[in-house]
Amino acid sequence: MQLLHYLLFSFTSIHEYQEALKEGSYSCRDAVIFYLERIHRLSYLNAFAHLYEKESLQTADKLDADHSAGIMPGRLHGVVIGIKDVICYRDHPVTAGSHILEGFHSLYSATVVEHLIREGAIIIGHLNCDEFAMGSSNENSIYGRVKNALDPEKVPGGSSGGSAVAVQASLCMLSLGSDTGGSVRQPADFCGVIGLKPTYGRISRYGLIAYASSFDQIGLFARNIKDISLVLEIIAGFDPKDSTSSRRPVPSYAERLRLNAQGLTQNAERSTVIGQPSSYKIAVLKEALEHPSLDPEIRSKLRDFIGDLRLKGYQVKEISFDLLDYIVPAYYILTTAEASSNLSRFDGVRYGHRTKVPDAGFPEFYQETRSEGFGKEVKRRILLGTFVLSSGYYEAYFSKAQKVRRILTERTRLIFNEFDIILSPTAPSTAFKSGEKTSDPVAMYLADLYTVYANLVGIPGISLPLFTHTNGMPFGIQAMTNQFRELSLLQFSEELLQQYKSYEIPTL
Numbered sequence: 135m136q137l138l139h140y141l142l143f144s145f146t147s148i149h150e151y152q153e154a155l156k157e158g159s160y161s162c163r164d165a166v167i168f169y170l171e172r173i174h175r176l177s178y179l180n181a182f183a184h185l186y187e188k189e190s191l192q193t194a195d196k197l198d199a200d201h202s203a204g205i206m207p208g209r210l211h212g213v214v215i216g217i218k219d220v221i222c223y224r225d226h227p228v229t230a231g232s233h234i235l236e237g238f239h240s241l242y243s244a245t246v247v248e249h250l251i252r253e254g255a256i257i258i259g260h261l262n263c264d265e266f267a268m269g270s271s272n273e274n275s276i277y278g279r280v281k282n283a284l285d286p287e288k289v290p291g292g293s294s295g296g297s298a299v300a301v302q303a304s305l306c307m308l309s310l311g312s313d314t315g316g317s318v319r320q321p322a323d324f325c326g327v328i329g330l331k332p333t334y335g336r337i338s339r340y341g342l343i344a345y346a347s348s349f350d351q352i353g354l355f356a357r358n359i360k361d362i363s364l365v366l367e368i369i370a371g372f373d374p375k376d377s378t379s380s381r382r383p384v385p386s387y388a389e390r391l392r393l394n395a396q397g398l399t400q401n402a403e404r405s406t407v408i409g410q411p412s413s414y415k416i417a418v419l420k421e422a423l424e425h426p427s428l429d430p431e432i433r434s435k436l437r438d439f440i441g442d443l444r445l446k447g448y449q450v451k452e453i454s455f456d457l458l459d460y461i462v463p464a465y466y467i468l469t470t471a472e473a474s475s476n477l478s479r480f481d482g483v484r485y486g487h488r489t490k491v492p493d494a495g496f497p498e499f500y501q502e503t504r505s506e507g508f509g510k511e512v513k514r515r516i517l518l519g520t521f522v523l524s525s526g527y528y529e530a531y532f533s534k535a536q537k538v539r540r541i542l543t544e545r546t547r548l549i550f551n552e553f554d555i556i557l558s559p560t561a562p563s564t565a566f567k568s569g570e571k572t573s574d575p576v577a578m579y580l581a582d583l584y585t586v587y588a589n590l591v592g593i594p595g596i597s598l599p600l601f602t603h604t605n606g607m608p609f610g611i612q613a614m615t616n617q618f619r620e621l622s623l624l625q626f627s628e629e630l631l632q633q634y635k636s637y638e639i640p641t642l
Contacts, residue, residue, distance in 0.1 A: 244341020
């Protein structure tokens with residue numbers, strides 16, 4: 135990279151970056167070198183599990199050559215993206231942060247990866263995560279814990295902690311994570327970036343290593359809504375390889391957002407001109423704000439924020455939601471049951487880790503392989519899932535949790551009959567210190583108190599970094615809409631960020 139280009143390189147949005155590429159201000163190779171230098175310089179954050187240095191430079195050179203030859207660029211031309219280590223990328227390692235898959239290389243690419251590459255994105259590496267996406271702090275990984283760039287003594291959140299930190303610390307332009315119960319939104323909140331979990335079925339899960347199949351969803355991290363809108367538009371849609379993916383048409387999120395910002399359109403989702411009080415009806419979950427686990431300062435600032443929304447002309451109403459305390463127990467019963475089933479395929483016979491215990495018979499081989507390959511948290515959840523599915527306990531736990539899920543779905547439908555947006559905290563606290571909750575699984579699970587709701591009922595949710603705590607750490611608010619109303623969610627989010635955002639991600 136020429137020194138001048140290196141000093142001048144900055145990334146604010148995909149659009150501005152690609153305009154600079156057109157003007158020749160810098161090249162795709164310049165961008166990759168810039169991010170590689172930062173990754174090496176900030177390697178203590180431990181955000182990457184696998185870095186594809188040589189390959190990303192080769193891809194950048196090809197894109198630059200195509201640009202010089204006048205070949206039409208893709209919509210993500212030169213955009214540097216990191217992907218969570220649970221998303222398959224052909225001929226590249228994918229381990230889900232676990233010994234059980236150590237040394238394994240994927241035989242195919244996830245559908246989302248194919249979409250990214252087709253549009254000219256550069257995959258710079260796989261990002262560190264909690265083992266099999268099971269965790270709320272990114273402390274359960276064979277690669278070691280990920281550190282929060284704002285305070286390395288604190289956790290980045292989990293399980294997509296590496297993906298959040300990669301965007302937070304400018305190690306890539308955007309990143310993909312997965313969200314089973316808040317694994318995109320909670321780390322986004324802890325790191326002060328934007329994190330979106332779309333509707334269940336909006337994005338194909340083909341090539342995503344499963345934790346709990348009826349909950350898992352690929353999500354996005356970015357620094358602005360416009361970039362999230364564009365990437366969501368590209369990776370969303372029906373996939374014949376994933377029977378749970380939706381056949382609903384994918385709106386032109388990025389274009390509709392742009393037109394809406396200019397006041398040029400009114401869409402079917404009750405659009406409004408960004409910067410003016412919207413016509414959306416907003417519900418605030420009363421019990422969420424009153425829950426004893428919520429940090430008092432977060433509660434106070436969110437109440438002030440809600441009051442200010444009303445003063446600005448927004449239609450906001452606090453509603454009772456007496457099911458809040460049932461959400462986390464139902465979530466962990468159902469997800470661990472699904473994990474118990476999904477993770478049974480990792481047996482060391484066809485791929486992955488295999489025990490070296492000599493002369494092990496079948497049961498000993500199976501037991502030793504899985505005992506050696508899985509970490510403590512994964513074992514805990516497999517055992518819990520096996521227990522709730524076992525004879526004599528199935529009705530007492532699993533069936534009741536399914537009933538809670540159905541009741542939640544029905545209650546959510548009623549809420550969205552009257553309201554367009556649901557607001558709640560994203561997490562009960564700001565990022566906590568590493569090791570603070572590792573000895574108390576229940577306390578750790580409560581970090582998901584506000585996020586698992588969206589996964590239980592399959593609605594989209596986004597975490598917006600609006601505030602700064604007196605402890606210096608960011609926190610935000612979670613907004614949710616009805617299923618497949620991502621356009622409304624993105625427009626509302628852009629509106630809030632323009633009017634309220636006081637937290638700015640620092641340059642490291």
